[in-house]
Amino acid sequence: MHTSIEYLKGVGPQKAEILKSELNIFIYKDLIQLYPFKYIDKSKITGIRDIEVDSPNVQLRGRLTDIKAIGAKQAKRLSAILIDETGALELIWFKNYQYIFKSLKEGGIYTVYGKVTEFNGKLNISHPEIKLYEPADDSKGLVFEPVYPLTEKLKSRFMDSRYILSLVNQVMKSPQFDVEEYIPESVTKPLKLINRKAAIYHIHLPSSEKAQQAAVRRIKFDEMFTLAMRSEKSRVVRLLEKKGILMGQPGKLFNRFFHEHLKFELTDAQKRVIREIKEDVKSGKQMNRLLQGDVGSGKTIVALFCMLMSIDNGYQACMMAPTEILATQHYLTLKDLMEGLPVNLELLTGSTSKKKRVEILEALKEGTIHILIGTHALIEGDVEFRSLGLSVIDEQHRFGVAQRAKLWNKTEHKKPHVLVMTATPIPRTLAMTIHGELDVSVIDELPKDRKPVKTVHRVERLRAEVMEFLRQQVTLGRQVYIVYPLIEESKKLELNDLMNGYDTVTDFFPVPKYQISLLHGRLKPDIKDFEMKRFKNGITNIMISTTVIEVGVNVPNASVMLIENANRFGLSQLHQLRGRVGRGAEQSYCILMTRDEMNFASKKRIRTMCKTNNGFEISQADLELRGPGDVLGTRQSGLPDFKLLDLVTDDEIIDLAKRAAAFILKNDPNLALPENQALLNYLKQHQEDHFWGNVS
Ligand code: ADP
Ligand code: MG
Secondary structure, three states, X not given: OOXXXXXXXXXOHHHHHHHHXXXXXXXXXXXXXXXXXXXXXXXXXXXXXXXXXXXXXXXEEEEEEEEEEEXXXXXXXXXXXXXXXOOEEEEEXXXXXXXXXXXXXXXXXXXXXXXXXXXXXXXXXXXXXXXXXOHHXXXXXXXXXXXOOOOHHHHHOOOOHHHHHXXXXXXXXXOOOOOOOOOOXXXXXXXXXXXXXXXXXXXXXXXXXXXXXXXXXHXXXXXXXXXXXXXXXXXXXXXXXXXXXXXXXXXXXXHHHHHHHOOOOOOHHHHHHHHHHXXXXXOOEOOEEEEEEOOOOOHHHHHHHHHHHHHHXXXXXXXXXXXXXXXXXXXXXXXXXXXXXXXXXXXXXXXXXXXXXXXXXXXXHHOOOOEEEEOHHHHOOOOOOOOEEEEEEOOXXXXXXXXXXXHHOOOXXXXXXXXXXXXXXXXXXXXHHHOOOOEEEEEOOOOOOOOOOEEEEEEHHHHHHHHHHHHHHHHOOOEEEEEOOOOOOOHHHHHHHHHHHHHHHHHHOOOOOOOEEEEOOOOOHHHHHHHHHHHHOOOOOEEEEOHHHOOOOOOOOEEEEEXXXXXXXXXXXXXXXXXXXXXXXXXXXXXXXXXXXXXXXXXXXXXXXXXXXXHHHHHHHHHHHHOHHHHOOXXXXXXXXXXXXXXXXXXXXXXXXXXXXXXXXXXXOOOOOHHHHXXXXXXXXXXXXXXXXXXX
């Protein structure tokens, strides 16, 4: 199976090159793992009379007549009429039509496959798959013809699905065709999984729909199962070997804060999550927990309770945030909340002065600092705690796995408990897949006093009206955010946009009658601080900013979020930004400004935002638009690109695979049993060696 594809008939050096560069196919094994994404059911021929608009996969058969080029220069195209016993239908080609023209035979019987569309009140198929019908084909018994995901380049060299199938067929007929079974029978039997070799065969050449489904199920299972083995393994290791810090009971600080300092009633969800964490930290095992909660659901206060628990039990705690603004804000918020409690809190970021830094590091080692808040400055090598008991990581999607791991090693003794907080609300199974080694808690409820933010879409024409609305709000004493997109590649452009925007805004809101803050990534940290504070303290009415304020910023009196060029933002970003308002008791508004014209995806994003405030629905729409790889940043998190498995819809298989992995490792944590050797070898070959190699 490691033979080079050049040994196959029909693959010369040039075609081999294309297969390699376009599809990453080098050897036989790669080839059989190019899975079809659909099949043409060759047994099913539809009569032209019976077709409907927008039916995606119809197969027709009839005589091709009237093949001719029509239309003037620009709009030139090829047209032909297909006639069967029930009716006639036009076929159209816009591209490559000269070549197609030459290849079609007037009067020939063709099998045609494609999507039916309606144009000027008439049905047609443009760019159908078309093939001269040969009755002999029928007897070959191929009912489902696979269609492979091919690139334009392949298509232009006539390397089509049939070509790929001919190669796959050669491999599957050759004596080398071998697909090793590595999942033990203890799993495949009860789950009724067909074996791998059969799965590969039937995914390319299914004898029936049922066979094809069984093949897909097996291959999807494999994709999840190997991943699940890996995360289950690290979980098992963590639970078996890594003793956690014992935090027996919440104590004085926890209770005092709860009874004397908390200004609101916790939501049921917050209480439940705190309970889950309590159970974890007194279990004697190391906690590694993901806390999911929509923006504004009150994750910070939950983190604070946990940090107090840590201090009550004689340990320090730290909290890491992705930006300096956010870290500073957490610091100020927590300091304020704990006013009067004997808790020593410090802030460490990239812009902490050298002198202060030295002081902090000293005090940390002595243990006189109880809580340290900061940016990734916390994970630098010389930051050492006397006894770190809990690390909280806020808005975790900004941090990679490697950075998280660094935090664990901040202390000599046992590993601290880890609480990772994220506002990317994704389905629970999906979360557990991606963060396989984490336990998951969810805050699925917003504080009761929240009024949903009213979201509207406005185009540039209505600018004056929008500004007038802002003025009304400012007059009522509310504060306003105006946000401009941040474009990574061209910081200059971004700054120009922002400064032009600033000019526009000051035209409407002349200084000094109105006070305006300006915030962007290039400002010095102390200036950022200053601007943020002025806004937070209500000195400025309007905050003009780039997306530096996207995450976590909390100014409850701000009630309007105006997003400029909203079409340039992604959905989760828009949702995060909107989450900056609606935090106080006042009705809040989010205004999405765009030009009149937008592409499909932008329209869909804007429409979704106007329709719902629910983070779960938004991330669902985002998943549909962009796919999980982009939404969750899974590439950087090390999640493989699945070929067949759909993280969004395949939750049943995901669940089965996870349970199978847990079952195997429960009985045989080191994969030492004879029946698990094939599995162990497979994992060793396909995952990091050390991971499966050095088990004690
Ligand atoms: P996020 O989950 O987005 O990080 P925060 O922790 O910043 O949300 O909380 C948002 C706001 O809601 C804060 O001002 C916080 O004090 C407030 N808050 C948190 N929990 C409650 C609650 N149970 N009732 C009322 N307000 C709450
Ligand atoms: Mg937050």
